[in-house]
Amino acid sequence: MEIRIPESSLVVLIGPSAAGKSTFAHHHFLPSEILSSDAFRLMITNDMSDQSASADAFELLHHALRKRLARNLLTVVDATNLQVEARQELLTIAKEYQVPTVSILFDLPDESVYAQNRLRGEQSLAPHVIRRHMFLLKKTRRILRHERFRYRYQFHSVEEMNQVRVIRTPLRVDRRLERGPFDIIGDTHGCLSELLELLSKLGYQVTQVEQEDRTFYRARHPQERKLLFLGDLVDRGPDSPGVIDLVRDLVNAGIALVVSGNHDQKLVRYLHGKRVELAFGIEQTIEQMKNRSESWKKEALHFLEGLPSHYVLDAGRLVIAHAGLPEQLQGRTGGRVRNFALYGETAKGLDQYGLPIRINWAESYRGDALVLYGHTPVLEPTFYHNTLNIDTGCVFGGKLTALRYPERELVSVPAKETYADPRRPFRTPNEIAPGIDGSLYTRDLLESLRIKSRFHPVVNIRNEQALAAFEEMNRFAIDPRWLIYLPPTMSPSETSSESGYLEHPLDAFRYYQQRGIEQVICEEKHMGSRAIVIVCKTPEVAVSRFRLEQPSSGIIYSRTGRRFFDDEHLEQAMLSRIATAMEKAGFWEQFHTDWACLDCELMPWSAKAQGLLKNQYAAVGAAAEHALQDVVSQLNLAKESGREVDQLLSLYEEKQKQAHLFRSAYRQYCWPVNRLEDYKLAPFHLMATEGKVYDEQNHLWHMQALADICKHDEELLMTTATRIVHLQNEEEVNEAIQWWIKQTEQGGEGMVVKPEQFLVRGEKGLIQPAIKCRGQEYLRIIYGPEYNAPHNLERLRKRGLKKKRSLAVREFALGLESLNRFVEREPLYRVHECVFAILALEAEPIDPRL
Numbered sequence: 001m002e003i004r005i006p007e008s009s010l011v012v013l014i015g016p017s018a019a020g021k022s023t024f025a026h027h028h029f030l031p032s033e034i035l036s037s038d039a040f041r042l043m044i045t046n047d048m049s050d051q052s053a054s055a056d057a058f059e060l061l062h063h064a065l066r067k068r069l070a071r072n073l074l075t076v077v078d079a080t081n082l083q084v085e086a087r088q089e090l091l092t093i094a095k096e097y098q099v100p101t102v103s104i105l106f107d108l109p110d111e112s113v114y115a116q117n118r119l120r121g122e123q124s125l126a127p128h129v130i131r132r133h134m135f136l137l138k139k140t141r142r143i144l145r146h147e148r149f150r151y152r153y154q155f156h157s158v159e160e161m162n163q164v165r166v167i168r169t170p171l172r173v174d175r176r177l178e179r180g181p182f183d184i185i186g187d188t189h190g191c192l193s194e195l196l197e198l199l200s201k202l203g204y205q206v207t208q209v210e211q212e213d214r215t216f217y218r219a220r221h222p223q224e225r226k227l228l229f230l231g232d233l234v235d236r237g238p239d240s241p242g243v244i245d246l247v248r249d250l251v252n253a254g255i256a257l258v259v260s261g262n263h264d265q266k267l268v269r270y271l272h273g274k275r276v277e278l279a280f281g282i283e284q285t286i287e288q289m290k291n292r293s294e295s296w297k298k299e300a301l302h303f304l305e306g307l308p309s310h311y312v313l314d315a316g317r318l319v320i321a322h323a324g325l326p327e328q329l330q331g332r333t334g335g336r337v338r339n340f341a342l343y344g345e346t347a348k349g350l351d352q353y354g355l356p357i358r359i360n361w362a363e364s365y366r367g368d369a370l371v372l373y374g375h376t377p378v379l380e381p382t383f384y385h386n387t388l389n390i391d392t393g394c395v396f397g398g399k400l401t402a403l404r405y406p407e408r409e410l411v412s413v414p415a416k417e418t419y420a421d422p423r424r425p426f427r428t429p430n431e432i433a434p435g436i437d438g439s440l441y442t443r444d445l446l447e448s449l450r451i452k453s454r455f456h457p458v459v460n461i462r463n464e465q466a467l468a469a470f471e472e473m474n475r476f477a478i479d480p481r482w483l484i485y486l487p488p489t490m491s492p493s494e495t496s497s498e499s500g501y502l503e504h505p506l507d508a509f510r511y512y513q514q515r516g517i518e519q520v521i522c523e524e525k526h527m528g529s530r531a532i533v534i535v536c537k538t539p540e541v542a543v544s545r546f547r548l549e550q551p552s553s554g555i556i557y558s559r560t561g562r563r564f565f566d567d568e569h570l571e572q573a574m575l576s577r578i579a580t581a582m583e584k585a586g587f588w589e590q591f592h593t594d595w596a597c598l599d600c601e602l603m604p605w606s607a608k609a610q611g612l613l614k615n616q617y618a619a620v621g622a623a624a625e626h627a628l629q630d631v632v633s634q635l636n637l638a639k640e641s642g643r644e645v646d647q648l649l650s651l652y653e654e655k656q657k658q659a660h661l662f663r664s665a666y667r668q669y670c671w672p673v674n675r676l677e678d679y680k681l682a683p684f685h686l687m688a689t690e691g692k693v694y695d696e697q698n699h700l701w702h703m704q705a706l707a708d709i710c711k712h713d714e715e716l717l718m719t720t721a722t723r724i725v726h727l728q729n730e731e732e733v734n735e736a737i738q739w740w741i742k743q744t745e746q747g748g749e750g751m752v753v754k755p756e757q758f759l760v761r762g763e764k765g766l767i768q769p770a771i772k773c774r775g776q777e778y779l780r781i782i783y784g785p786e787y788n789a790p791h792n793l794e795r796l797r798k799r800g801l802k803k804k805r806s807l808a809v810r811e812f813a814l815g816l817e818s819l820n821r822f823v824e825r826e827p828l829y830r831v832h833e834c835v836f837a838i839l840a841l842e843a844e845p846i847d848p849r850l
Contacts, residue, residue: 001164003153005102006171008331010069010094011076012087012149014140015106016133017125018117020161024106025078028166035061035068037079049123058086062093069097072331074168082136084143091148098334100171103149107141110134112158171333175257175313182313182405184228184320187261187374188247189395190237190285190419195246197413198400199227213293215242217249230374231261231307231322231342235281236395236420240267241288241300248303260307261322261375262342271301281395281420309333309341316369318405323375324387327367344375353424362387366829372403377422381410385827396422408825451837454820455759456766456813461840469840477561481546484822484831485687486838487530487559487599488811490752491804493773495797500788502779502796505737508753508771513727515767519756521699522736524721525772526682527749528603530559533683535578537594545595545690553579554595556602561839564602573676574716581713593689597819598706603680603718604673624659624785632656655786661777662785682718683710693819695759700724702758724756744775759816768805769812782849803846811838 005011011029013021025034038048040057047053061077068075081087087103094101113134117124144152155161170176183202188195199206199219204227206219233247234240250256267285270276278286289297310321312331319330323344329337346356358376365371365385374391381390381401390410394400397418402411451459461469477483494511496504505522512520536542539551553575556564565571582588582596635649673679683706686694694702703722710717725736740751754770761767780787783796818834 001160003104003164003166004169005074005151005166006100007074007168007174008072008171009074009100009102009151010065010090011074011102011104012081012090013076013078013104013106014081014087014144015108016082016113016130016137017080018113018120018130019106019108020116020158021106022078024104024161025076029074029076033074034076034078035064037061049125062089065090065093066097069093069099070328072097072099080133080136082133082140087147095148095334098329098332098337100150100333101148102151103144103147103153105140105144105152105154106161107137107154107156108158108161109156116158171331172308173310173312173333174331175311176315178226178257178313180314180318180405181223181225181407182228182318183225183402183411184230184372184390184405185402186230186390186392186400187232187322187377187394188229188237188243188400189232189263189281190234190240190243190288191394191400191415192237192239192242192246193416194394194400194413195243198402198411201411201413202402202404213291214245214296217246218253219250219255221255227256228311228313228320228372229256229258230320230372230390231259232263232374232391233258233261233304234267234285235263236284237281238419239288240285241292241296244300244303248300251303257311257320258307259310259320259322260304260338260342264304264307265342268301268305271297271304309338312369314406319367319369319371321371321373324361324371324373324389326361326365327369330367330369330371351424355424370405372405376424383408383825383827386830393422395419451814451817451833453813453817453834455816456810459810459814459837459841461837465840465843466836468843469836472560472839473836478555478557478563479548480828480832481548482534482555482557483561483835484534485532485597485815485819486561486811486835487532488769488815488838489804489808489842490770490772491768491801491808493753493771494801495799497797500793501776502783502788502793503750503773505740505751505753505773506733508773509725509727509733509736511768511771512753512755515762517755517760517767518727520725520727521703521754521756522723522725522739523684523699523703523752523754524743525749525752525774526601526603526718526720527778528601528680528682529564531564531600531602531681532557532559533575533578533598533600533681535575535582535596535598537579537582537588541594560842561835570676574679574681577676577713577716578681578709581709581717584712585709587709591689591692593691596689597687598683599685599687600681600683603682604678621659621663621785625656625663628652628656628659658780658785662780677715679716680718681716682720684720688819688823691823693816693823695816695820698757699754700756740773740775744777747777748775749778750774766809766813768808770808803844807841807844807846811841814838814841 013025015021022036022038025036037054037057040060041050041053042048043060044056045053058079061079065075065077077090079086081090091101114127114130117130155164185195185198196206202221203223203225204219204221206217209216209218227250229247233243237243247256247258251258263281266276266282270282270286276282310319310325310330312319316331319325321341323341325337325341329340343356345359345361347359349357351357362371362385365387367386369386371387373387373389376389377391377393377396377398378389379392379398381388381392381403388403390401390403392398392401392412394415397415399412399414403409404411451461453459473480493503493505493508496502496507498504498506509520533554533556535554536552539553542548542552542554543550553572556571556574558564563571587596588594631652632649635645635652638645639649685702686705688694700722703720707719710719723736723739725732727733744750750773752770752772755767758769759766760769774782776788783792786792787796814834814837818831821831821834
């Protein structure tokens with residue numbers, strides 16, 4: 001005997017105590033899949049036979065059942081379940097979560113049950129309890145067939161029970177193992193000619209064979225792609241029977257899958273002889289079927305009524321349903337699932353056209369799966385909250401559209417004529433404005449506190465961090481449609497033991513060498529402000545790709561998401577220069593893109609940090625020099641008068657020297673900026689272009705790609721000086737250290753040391769993507785004029801880097817995740833989850849001098 005049980009279902013074991021239900025359950029199911037009333041009684045009272053705890057035990061059991069069914073997990077309820085009320089409660093919960101139900105009745109002979117009860121020893125029940133259960137079993141046997149269990153099984157003997165084989169079967173809607181590639185086609189509505197033309201455009205080779213009263217079709221694709229149809233094959237168009245023939249043949253050949261549409265189901269009701277309203281196009285379909293035989297109609301009926309409500313494909317990453325499907329109904333079966341998939345969500349009443357008022361279910365969709373649907377025609381398909389409506393109204397004179405998946409490429413053919421007039425006009429722009437595609441809402445910011453990334457398992461955001469980030473985004477951030485990436489913070493090297501140094505290249509080299517990195521790249525660290533540059537090939541790209549209302553050459557923003565320039569004309573002029581340099585370098589053609597995201601340093605530092613310089617550094621430097629000049633002057637007078645002040649004078653002369661060095665240190669990073677020519681931009685990462693994030697390319701590739709651009713506008717763009725170091729080569733290591741010393745002594749900030757590869761994993765996950773090693777004079781700005789005095793250095797060497805390094809890795813992973821989500825055309829709120837998380841992490845209480 002075989003028992004077939006859906007992989008996602010509720011299994012209800014029914015039978016008297018001592019019938020072997022628990023033994024059967026533990027033999028065929030995982031312990032985690034079994035909810036036992038005895039186990040819950042034991043949990044509450046330490047005595048599984050304490051019937052006084054039954055009410056509390058079942059309350060907990062039902063709560064656990066709801067949690068499991070919400071996750072679409074197979075669950076077995078092991079209890080007697082002999083009372084009608086107990087079974088109805090379980091059926092109600094199953095209906096709530098739209099999962100199929102299975103009943104297994106243990107209808108064993110009385111003598112078998114009594115014998116097994118005696119074998120239980122101290123756990124055996126009193127004979128009158130067994131008699132009561134056997135009486136209820138007889139009653140259950142009569143009425144169980146009338147209850148709403150989708151699958152029913154029954155054991156009549158212990159031997160039968162012991163020999164059974166349980167087979168788990170996927171639900172019909174579960175095609176997660178089908179990975180594609182797919183071509184998904186919207187509502188066809190009898191437009192056979194357009195469908196054949198679209199298949200040809202998609203690369204399918206279709207052949208036709210005429211036999212008796214119908215045409216038989218065969219099709220293949222050279223790349224073994226598969227077709228998915230979104231339902232509504234019939235009505236309104238010129239050849240609904242022909243579309244049924246074509247699609248049915250493709251399904252039977254195994255190269256297509258179809259979900260049901262509401263028009264298909266209406267035809268099913270008609271073919272069953274049920275009364276239907278002869279309107280909305282079915283009257284044309286009936287007329288077209290007049291010349292078809294009764295056997296053809298039976299085959300068509302069998303085909304159409306067997307279509308599922310939806311399919312879940314590609315490991316759960318793709319869902320197709322005629323009218324769409326929210327996340328909580330995906331992969332489930334039941335009346336509510338089918339009704340939503342066929343008709344969508346509607347409000348009470350009718351609109352001005354006499355049609356149901358449709359609720360935009362996609363507005364609140366936040367699922368991981370891309371949902372493809374149709375049902376309501378649109379002028380142009382628009383990705384919205386990870387959903388896409390590809391019914392473009394072919395039957396109404398629009399076009400027939402397909403989506404290539406996973407490429408996300410739209411392919412269409414125009415209608416040959418207008419076959420029907422829509423009651424609700426669709427030849428107007430979509431109701432969903434493209435500018436708000438996937439907007440991030442407050443509830444997303446404050447509830448999405450667990451960010452999953454392909455580069456780092458999970459990043460958790462605490463509520464207090466989220467609130468700080470929300471304030472930053474809400475008040476200061478740029479237009480969110482531009483905000484596709486934020487760069488990570490960067491950790492300094494380990495505190496150096498080298499005499500007079502707080503940071504030294506040897507410590508950065510040692511960090512990577514200890515983690516198995518053999519080759520690093522050293523890049524000059526520019527003293528400016530981190531700037532993310534999104535540059536468009538033409539201003540129109542801002543409208544077509546970034547969904548802005550007005551054309552723009554791009555944007556330049558800071559690492560906290562704020563606009564870099566108050567003067568928009570200056571910003572656009574700089575972006576135009578960058579785009580021109582890219583054009584001269586052949587960048588747009590080489591990378592097959594019309595936009596790019598660059599990670600850069602924008603000089604001078606004073607361009608963005610004017611307030612910091614004026615109110616903090618300059619104020620400290622001026623006050624120190626002014627005060628110390630008077631102190632030294634007075635001490636010199638005291639010395640001339642014969643006082644013993646040599647030691648004190650030496651101390652304050654050193655302080656005066658340090659104050660002067662402090663002012664010199666920050667002054668070399670500042671110059672007046674009144675026009676575009678006063679700026680310098682040093683790009684060092686080509687982060688992304690259309691359809692591609694460059695995290696697989698090494699740093700040399702990045703520097704070369706950007707150097708090719710910089711040489712076409714050297715007045716504005718600066719190539720970053722770099723050198724490769726093989727860490728096993730002592731000569732190269734020493735040369736890199738001398739390069740750093742020379743550079744910092746001449747006023748440079750220092751250098752950044754990175755693994756040759758952009759993305760490197762160690763035994764414990766991602767390792768530091770970059771380590772900064774700053775020079776002595778730059779650190780004077782950060783830690784104060786006298787930071788390198790021996791007693792101060794000793795104190796500063798105790799600084800801890802653990803939190804800073806953890807922060808750098810998490811932000812690095814989130815930044816790459818946000819870019820990948822954007823280029824993969826995920827909804828904007830999914831991109832912003834990562835951006836928001838980076839801002840939230842910046843609220844970590846970490847020493848800002850690091």
